[in-house]
Amino acid sequence: MRMGEGVEWGLHCCLTLAWLDNGPVPSGKLAALFDISPTYLNKCLQRLVRAEILTSMPGARGGVQLARAPEDITLMDVVAALEGRETLFCCTEIRQQGAAGAETSAREFAQPCGIATAMRRAELAWRRELAGQTIADLMASAPTTSARRIRRSYDHVSARPGV
Amino acid sequence: MRMGEGVEWGLHCCLTLAWLDNGPVPSGKLAALFDISPTYLNKCLQRLVRAEILTSMPGARGGVQLARAPEDITLMDVVAALEGRETLFCCTEIRQQGAAGAETSAREFAQPCGIATAMRRAELAWRRELAGQTIADLMASAPTTSARRIRRSYDHVSARPGV
DNA sequence: GCTCGTGTACTCGGATAGTCGTTGTCCGAGTCCGGATGG
DNA sequence: CCATCCGGACTCGGACAACGACTATCCGAGTACACGAGC
Numbered sequence: 303m304r305m306g307e308g309v310e311w312g313l314h315c316c317l318t319l320a321w322l323d324n325g326p327v328p329s330g331k332l333a334a335l336f337d338i339s340p341t342y343l344n345k346c347l348q349r350l351v352r353a354e355i356l357t358s359m360p361g362a363r364g365g366v367q368l369a370r371a372p373e374d375i376t377l378m379d380v381v382a383a384l385e386g387r388e389t390l391f392c393c394t395e396i397r398q399q400g401a402a403g404a405e406t407s408a409r410e411f412a413q414p415c416g417i418a419t420a421m422r423r424a425e426l427a428w429r430r431e432l433a434g435q436t437i438a439d440l441m442a443s444a445p446t447t448s449a450r451r452i453r454r455s456y457d458h459v460s461a462r463p464g465v
Numbered sequence: 466m467r468m469g470e471g472v473e474w475g476l477h478c479c480l481t482l483a484w485l486d487n488g489p490v491p492s493g494k495l496a497a498l499f500d501i502s503p504t505y506l507n508k509c510l511q512r513l514v515r516a517e518i519l520t521s522m523p524g525a526r527g528g529v530q531l532a533r534a535p536e537d538i539t540l541m542d543v544v545a546a547l548e549g550r551e552t553l554f555c556c557t558e559i560r561q562q563g564a565a566g567a568e569t570s571a572r573e574f575a576q577p578c579g580i581a582t583a584m585r586r587a588e589l590a591w592r593r594e595l596a597g598q599t600i601a602d603l604m605a606s607a608p609t610t611s612a613r614r615i616r617r618s619y620d621h622v623s624a625r626p627g628v
Numbered sequence: 629g630c631t632c633g634t635g636t637a638c639t640c641g642g643a644t645a646g647t648c649g650t651t652g653t654c655c656g657a658g659t660c661c662g663g664a665t666g667g
Numbered sequence: 668c669c670a671t672c673c674g675g676a677c678t679c680g681g682a683c684a685a686c687g688a689c690t691a692t693c694c695g696a697g698t699a700c701a702c703g704a705g706c
Contacts (some may be wrong), residue, residue: 308651339652339653342651360660364660
């Protein structure tokens with residue numbers, strides 16, 4: 303079990319967009335900033351657009367930018383948009399199948415599976431922690447030179463023709 | 466991102482073994498209890514044996530049983546044994562690659578990536594919650610009739626020849 | 629009657645295929661900018 | 668000189684392959700029991 307790379311890419315892109323804060327940024331430029339696959343990054347950004355975390359503008363001088371203020375974008379939003387809203391642990395109710403579930407009153411199965419409950423509790427702690435941190439928090443905890451450095455790198459990439 | 470079915474199977478098997486508490490139980494009987502693939506369950510139980518959560522005994526009248534008391538087996542142990550000890554979020558340090566990482570003093574990269582830190586914090590909350598619950602807790606929260614029911618089902622399966 | 633040897637049945641354990649999701653790639657629809665043209 | 672039209676280039680968006688992990692399966696090594704033979 304491992305999270306897709308898209309989560310890391312998406313978070314770094316959101317952070318970069320928050321720092322740049324200068325109109326639309328083409329996805330190709332973002333890919334060049336981190337030397338990652340431009341086309342697959344595009345696919346990931348599409349999911350963020352559908353989740354209304356980013357807005358996209360087509361055409362020349364187009365690109366993506368944050369749809370909300372950095373304070374209003376939580377890590378949970380980004381993870382949910384890229385990894386889906388399904389739970390980590392999927393209870394298939396095997397307790398009701400086979401010999402263990404046969405010839406048993408349905409009343410006992412009315413209350414939820416204890417294993418699923420325990421796993422859900424842990425997962426909720428994870429989600430709560432993710433929902434408690436925003437892009438703005440990441441900006442605040444980063445070194446003060448990061449914003450300046452990202453802007454300079456972006457200008458450097460923009461100067462290069464054909465990228 | 467989704468956990469494998471083996472986690473659900475493994476947890477139910479640990480709970481069942483704790484309730485039975487009657488010497489080795491063949492993996493085939495456990496599979497019959499929940500109507501799941503016997504061979505694949507065997508593979509999952511192997512991982513639990515390697516993690517020293519279960520002990521296995523070969524030969525006739527062999528099988529698997531808990532290696533420790535239910536109070537000493539946490540959900541984290543089972544999940545780690547079946548899903549691996551890798552972190553959910555794998556930071557590949559893309560901040561150091563591409564234009565964003567070029568021509569930058571290595572001093573700034575000395576401190577860890579803020580995104581990785583935030584994700585790790587959430588993951589630690591998840592792990593802590595998993596490590597705080599044991600098989601014994603699951604037994605305590607289950608209906609009082611569960612133990613009796615599981616034993617009866619096991620006897621029923623054992624009576625069937627050829628299973 | 630007791631002990632020993634052997635055969636059998638059963639168990640775990642690792643090596644071997646099938647299937648689904650994630651990763652990576654490509655091309656088309658739509659949009660905006662810049663220049664050329666005509667008034 | 669200014670408004671209009673057109674061409675080009677760039678962008679996002681969805682449709683199309685390749686790889687890896689999870690799922691599922693099989694067969695072999697090893698063990699304990701049960702039975703029968705011998706003492």
